[in-house]
């Protein structure tokens with residue numbers, strides 16, 4: 390299938406429901422796209438008016454293939470589709486993908502996860518335009534990887550035994566998340582503390598600017614209460630950073646990626 394361009398309205402496409410309309414490149418062929426910023430399902434990103442040119446992966450990268458004890462997953466595949474596949478094929482360890490929105494490219498780039506369950510724990514290798522790179526050769530840590538290239542495919546190690554109990558547990562763990570549009574956690578937890586606790590301590594839990602606020606349900610979620618703007622989101626992010634620095638001398642880092 391050929392590459393093509395398509396119009397995306399980021400105020401609809403993104404999980405936080407903010408952003409302009411833009412023409413994005415849909416990639417169906419592996420190649421050099423260094424002039425473009427790759428985007429997944431926009432669950433962890435906030436897009437402003439001066440964004441770079443975006444590309445997303447097309448249908449050619451939406452597949453799951455099992456060979457021996459390895460699972461080959463195209464990076465346009467959603468977390469929900471992979472979770473269903475693991476349930477249907479009795480594959481263990483990826484139950485934490487329940488209610489963790491995104492596609493496999495975004496999940497791997499962010500080393501997404503829940504508590505000690507992180508996607509990189511189960512990765513065997515990734516495929517970029519230069520071929521396969523083994524996990525041992527990739528730098529990664531909590532919510533971070535040093536992946537600079539577009540990832541087209543992720544290869545997972547397989548263990549068997551899908552756990553319905555774990556699935557229930559993971560679903561329950563997310564009960565405290567707000568249902569308003571957001572980009573997930575706004576800040577990365579600093580070492581041995583919680584960003585949500587710090588936001589609460591500086592008095593910003595539930596604090597509003599325009600139609601954006603730090604959720605009164607879970608302070609580390611920056612939520613859009615309806616037609617919230619990029620400017621108000623940035624205002625709140627900067628306010629929290631300044632206050633946390635003043636009060637705790639901590640340089641808190643955004644988890645949400647801002648373009």
Ligand SMILES: Cc1cc2nc3c(=O)[nH]c(=O)nc-3n(C[C@H](O)[C@H](O)[C@H](O)COP(=O)(O)OP(=O)(O)OC[C@H]3O[C@@H](n4cnc5c(N)ncnc54)[C@H](O)[C@@H]3O)c2cc1C
Pocket residue numbers: 404426427428429430431432433434446464488489490491492493494495496497498499500501502503532536538539540541566571572573574646
């Ligand atoms: C309600 C809600 C709850 C959430 N809960 C959690 C949670 O519990 N744990 C957690 O870790 N995250 C959580 N998130 C954040 C989000 O789900 C993850 O970060 C997810 O990995 C984002 O995937 P995406 O496809 O939407 O990525 P995007 O937001 O589109 O992109 C994220 C980053 O990945 C890069 N990227 C995307 N595709 C590729 C690719 N093919 N190759 C290379 N780079 C790529 C982008 O350039 C960008 O830098 C939550 C988000 C929401 C909205």
